[in-house]
Amino acid sequence: MIKEVLNARRLLCPLPVIRTQDKVKQLQPGDQLEVICTDPGVMQDIPAWCRINGHTVLETRSGDHEYVIVLEVGSC
Amino acid sequence: MLAAKTVMEQGVHVEGINFFTGFCVEGHTHAIREKDKAKPKRNNALWVAEQLGIKLHIVDVIEEYKKVLINPKHGYGANMNPCLDCKIFMVNKAKQWISENGFDYIITGEVIGQRPMSQRKWTMPIIAEQSGADDRLLRPLCAKNLAPTLPEREGWVDREKLHSITGRSRKPQMAMAEKFGLKDYAQPAGGCCFLTDKFYSAKLVDLWTARQSKDYELDDVMLLKVGRHIRPKPHFKMIIAREEGEGRFMEGYRRDFISMVCTSHTGPMVLLDGEPSAEDLYLAASITARYGQGKNADQVDMTIRDKDGSERTIQVKPLAGEKLPEEWVI
Ligand code: SF4
Numbered sequence: 001m002i003k004e005v006l007n008a009r010r011l012l013c014p015l016p017v018i019r020t021q022d023k024v025k026q027l028q029p030g031d032q033l034e035v036i037c038t039d040p041g042v043m044q045d046i047p048a049w050c051r052i053n054g055h056t057v058l059e060t061r062s063g064d065h066e067y068v069i070v071l072e073v074g075s076c
Numbered sequence: 077m078l079a080a081k082t083v084m085e086q087g088v089h090v091e092g093i094n095f096f097t098g099f100c101v102e103g104h105t106h107a108i109r110e111k112d113k114a115k116p117k118r119n120n121a122l123w124v125a126e127q128l129g130i131k132l133h134i135v136d137v138i139e140e141y142k143k144v145l146i147n148p149k150h151g152y153g154a155n156m157n158p159c160l161d162c163k164i165f166m167v168n169k170a171k172q173w174i175s176e177n178g179f180d181y182i183i184t185g186e187v188i189g190q191r192p193m194s195q196r197k198w199t200m201p202i203i204a205e206q207s208g209a210d211d212r213l214l215r216p217l218c219a220k221n222l223a224p225t226l227p228e229r230e231g232w233v234d235r236e237k238l239h240s241i242t243g244r245s246r247k248p249q250m251a252m253a254e255k256f257g258l259k260d261y262a263q264p265a266g267g268c269c270f271l272t273d274k275f276y277s278a279k280l281v282d283l284w285t286a287r288q289s290k291d292y293e294l295d296d297v298m299l300l301k302v303g304r305h306i307r308p309k310p311h312f313k314m315i316i317a318r319e320e321g322e323g324r325f326m327e328g329y330r331r332d333f334i335s336m337v338c339t340s341h342t343g344p345m346v347l348l349d350g351e352p353s354a355e356d357l358y359l360a361a362s363i364t365a366r367y368g369q370g371k372n373a374d375q376v377d378m379t380i381r382d383k384d385g386s387e388r389t390i391q392v393k394p395l396a397g398e399k400l401p402e403e404w405v406i
Contacts, residue, residue, distance in 0.1 A: 010328050048122040
């Protein structure tokens with residue numbers, strides 16, 4: 001299992017979602033990706049994108065104007 | 077959304093494609109402005125896909141879109157929106173995508189007569205032809221008013237179950253949404269694109285005029301959405317944050333622009349685009365002072381920061397007068 005970090009700071013939605021989508025394409029089911037953003041919109045958009053595409057959000061956290069989402073890549 | 081639902085009802089497998097040009101409204105502004113915080117922060121395309129239970133592919137077309145916006149073959153709409161060229165471009169991109177991903181045809185939600193420029197009976201074949209999609213482009217909402225396409229002729233969809241909506245009224249769509257049980261029917265097209273906005277378009281034209289070149293980068297597009305834009309002289313422009321959220325966003329650009337902020341009183345973050353002289357900086361500082369708590373003071377301290385991070389502080393008198401000259405305000 002690989003654990004990767006994606007820096008999506010200063011990008012505004014939907015760019016963090018696009019970057020997440022592109023990164024996930026390079027990963028395998030079961031791998032984890034931590035996405036670090038500054039646009040609060042990601043707290044809605046990335047989980048919605050995960051639900052649609054069969055990935056699981058493991059954790060969301062925020063603080064100091066940063067928003068972090070950890071997801072696990074699904075099998076579809 | 078309704079177009080997708082119409083063919084999905086016939087058992088067709090549908091996936092969504094959403095193209096990000098850089099000018100899409102949703103997402104950006106709420107991320108920056110406090111006043112937009114009350115609005116729902118959802119991304120419409122993601123929301124629609126979730127309602128329909130389909131996958132959504134978001135495609136970054138920022139670079140390729142430049143040639144569409146800079147030089148549209150069919151011209152602009154009421155503002156800087158090159159809708160017809162934009163549709164041809166997007167259908168063409170969708171055509172490439174379906175052939176790479178094993179899909180048979182494209183559907184769009186277009187309706188004849190819905191939009192003044194891009195959704196007319198005569199534009200429908202132009203979009204199909206010039207995008208190269210030809211008869212692999214199906215418009216389920218108005219298909220019965222158009223010649224049968226490949227999926228109809230092949231029996232992949234039943235033409236009889238498609239629709240014949242025309243005109244500007246959205247009532248038929250509303251009725252259909254209700255029939256499908258879709259409560260929060262998505263925002264109509266156009267309202268989700270900055271290029272249809274008069275004020276945004278004026279800022280874009282100003283940028284091109286000042287640079288004497290119809291070019292732009294994504295950062296330009298983003299900054300046109302932020303702050304008050306004031307051009308006191310042709311060779312420099314000020315972007316003045318209207319609130320804390322914008323100021324925070326603009327701080328990320330301090331390495332790309334000269335910036336200034338009032339240090340003796342509370343005041344906004346300001347970026348300067350262009351090549352201001354020492355005299356221009358003084359003028360910009362006095363304008364900036366008008367927007368802070370020190371606007372009535374005899375003198376305020378303004379800290380100017382260069383792109384390399386070096387700082388100096390000057391004392392200025394806030395620019396007097398009721399209003400700024402109208403021609404300065406973009
Ligand atoms: S309103 Fe729609 S069709 Fe027109 S330019 Fe914007 S995205 Fe393209």
